Amino acid sequence: MTDVAAGEVTAAGDGAALRRGRQAGRAVLALAAVALALNLAWIGRHLDWLRPLEAGQPAPAFALPVVPIAPAGGAAAPATVAQVRDVDLRGKVVVLEFWATWCEPCLLSLPHLDAAARRWGDRVAAIAVNLDDRAAAAAIFARAGYRLTLAADDGEASVRYQVDMLPHVVVIDASGVVRLVGQGGAGVRDAEAAVGRLLAGE
Amino acid sequence: MTTGAATGPTVAAPARGPAARGPGFLDRWGLALVAPRRALARADDTSGTGRASGDLLRAIGLLLVVAQTRALVAAGWVAVEVGPGMAVPRLLRALSGAAMLTLVFVVVAALAVTVAAGRRRGLSADFELACVAALAPVTVALAATVVAGAVGGPGPIGRGLALAAALGWGGAIAALAVVQARSRR
Numbered sequence: 001m002t003d004v005a006a007g008e009v010t011a012a013g014d015g016a017a018l019r020r021g022r023q024a025g026r027a028v029l030a031l032a033a034v035a036l037a038l039n040l041a042w043i044g045r046h047l048d049w050l051r052p053l054e055a056g057q058p059a060p061a062f063a064l065p066v067v068p069i070a071p072a073g074g075a076a077a078p079a080t081v082a083q084v085r086d087v088d089l090r091g092k093v094v095v096l097e098f099w100a101t102w103c104e105p106c107l108l109s110l111p112h113l114d115a116a117a118r119r120w121g122d123r124v125a126a127i128a129v130n131l132d133d134r135a136a137a138a139a140i141f142a143r144a145g146y147r148l149t150l151a152a153d154d155g156e157a158s159v160r161y162q163v164d165m166l167p168h169v170v171v172i173d174a175s176g177v178v179r180l181v182g183q184g185g186a187g188v189r190d191a192e193a194a195v196g197r198l199l200a201g202e
Numbered sequence: 203m204t205t206g207a208a209t210g211p212t213v214a215a216p217a218r219g220p221a222a223r224g225p226g227f228l229d230r231w232g233l234a235l236v237a238p239r240r241a242l243a244r245a246d247d248t249s250g251t252g253r254a255s256g257d258l259l260r261a262i263g264l265l266l267v268v269a270q271t272r273a274l275v276a277a278g279w280v281a282v283e284v285g286p287g288m289a290v291p292r293l294l295r296a297l298s299g300a301a302m303l304t305l306v307f308v309v310v311a312a313l314a315v316t317v318a319a320g321r322r323r324g325l326s327a328d329f330e331l332a333c334v335a336a337l338a339p340v341t342v343a344l345a346a347t348v349v350a351g352a353v354g355g356p357g358p359i360g361r362g363l364a365l366a367a368a369l370g371w372g373g374a375i376a377a378l379a380v381v382q383a384r385s386r387r
Contacts, residue, residue: 017237018225024232031344032268038351039271050276052283132358155354162276164295 046159053162053181059094059172060160062086064127064151067134069141084127084151091174093198095126095191098158098168101136106167109188114146116192124195127151131158131166173198230257234337238375242382245330254333258308261340266300269347273299303343303368308336311376319383327386331379338375339368 043050049060063085086094097113099106110128117126127149130137134152141150161170162181169191171180180194181187225233225244230253234241245254267274273296281289312332316323346364 014240017240018229018233020236021225021231021233021241022229024236025226025228025230026232028231028235028341028344029228031341031348032264035268035344035347035351036271038348039268042351043272043275050272050279052276052280052288054284164273164292 049160050162053170053178055179055181057178059086059170059176059178060157062096062154062157062160064129064154064157067130067138067141067150067152069138069146069150084125084149086172086176089125090176092122093120093124093174093195094170094172095124095195096129096157096161096170096172097127097188097191098129098131098153098161098163098166100130100132100166101140102132103166105185107140109167109185110140110146110148111144112188112192114144114148116195117148120195120199123199125149129153129157131163171195171198227257227260230254231261231337231341234334234375235341238334238378239382241334242331242375242379245334246327246382246386252330254330258304258333258336258340261337262301262304265304265340265343265347266297269343270296270300300343303365304336304339307339307369307372308332311335311372311379314376315379315383318380319386322384322386324383324386328379328383331382332376335372335375335379338371342368342371 051057053060063083066082066084095113095117097106097109099110101107113126113128117124120126128137128141128146129151131153137150137152141148161168165183167184167188169180169182169187170178171182171191171194173179179198180191182190230241230244233244273292277289277292277296280292308329309332312325312329315328315331316325319328342364346360349360
């Protein structure tokens with residue numbers, strides 16, 4: 001077989017591979033188009049969820065499942081309520097802290113929020129909304145003895161409250177209006193100050 | 203005595219089809235997925251230096267637009283209503299969400315290929331090979347975006363499966379990249 005003939009075989013083989021590659025490339029493009037279409041359809045249905053969440057806006061509604069917490073070494077008692085809803089908390093200041101078990105700053109901020117919640121008493125509903133692992137979150141709360149309400153994200157609340165950095169804290173006044181949106185440790189401290197001002201009637 | 207034009211070996215007609223036109227970006231992406239050895243050989247060809255890394259950047263850009271559409275729209279809205287300064291961190295987080303895994307993978311893969319290539323190493327060429335391998339995780343991320351969009355969110359198990367598929371597939375192509383690097387003359 002001459003070099004030319006060998007080259008023809010190589011070219012034919014390369015051509016077949018390139019044809020397969022072209023088909024695969026088109027499949028990738030189709031995949032991208034479907035993904036984009038799904039995202040655009042979601043945006044079309046939920047455009048208001050993407051509006052920047054700022055102080056002064058009505059707080060988005062939420063209905064979050066409450067996670068029961070077992071005392072250390074004991075069995076979990078049933079939660080007194082199955083869900084915590086915004087409509088049931090009208091008349092109270094609400095603090096929502098979105099957090100995850102893998103988030104170190106979140107774990108450092110929870111004791112501060114818990115201590116603040118104990119000072120505030122029944123005037124404030126302090127809710128820690130876990131984003132990743134209910135069981136691990138309940139174990140953390142049981143070990144630490146937090147008295148915060150532990151809730152789990154339902155997939156909607158984190159989107160409607162535009163959680164993209166943790167911890168993510170939102171303070172809602174007694175009439176359901178957002179008063180502060182904060183992130184990180186500084187956000188938690190700002191939230192405590194904001195709640196203090198609301199309780200003082202400012 | 204005759205001229206070379208009249209006699210001499212018959213030259214094979216130029217190949218028609220994709221081989222003659224030269225593969226475009228999507229063709230090279232598909233080649234990396236279905237014929238990774240050929241894609242790696244092409245990437246290792248110094249005449250196309252920088253093409254694989256350019257392809258990976260384009261792929262990440264496509265993934266950013268497709269997978270982070272909601273975040274981009276939200277960031278744009280923030281830029282208009284609140285101010286561009288507030289939108290920048292959101293844009294950076296969207297970019298990080300789209301690109302972080304791929305960028306970490308390509309750096310680790312490039313180092314692995316360079317170390318394993320021994321005396322035939324060449325960092326730039328090895329990086330090109332790693333860019334070919336990194337197209338697999340990007341493809342998995344695209345597929346995961348479709349699944350998440352269809353079922354309303356992947357959940358921890360879905361995310362774990364996607365990560366395993368991305369690293370497994372990309373790792374397999376990276377292993378072929380090592381073979382390619384060690385076969386250099």
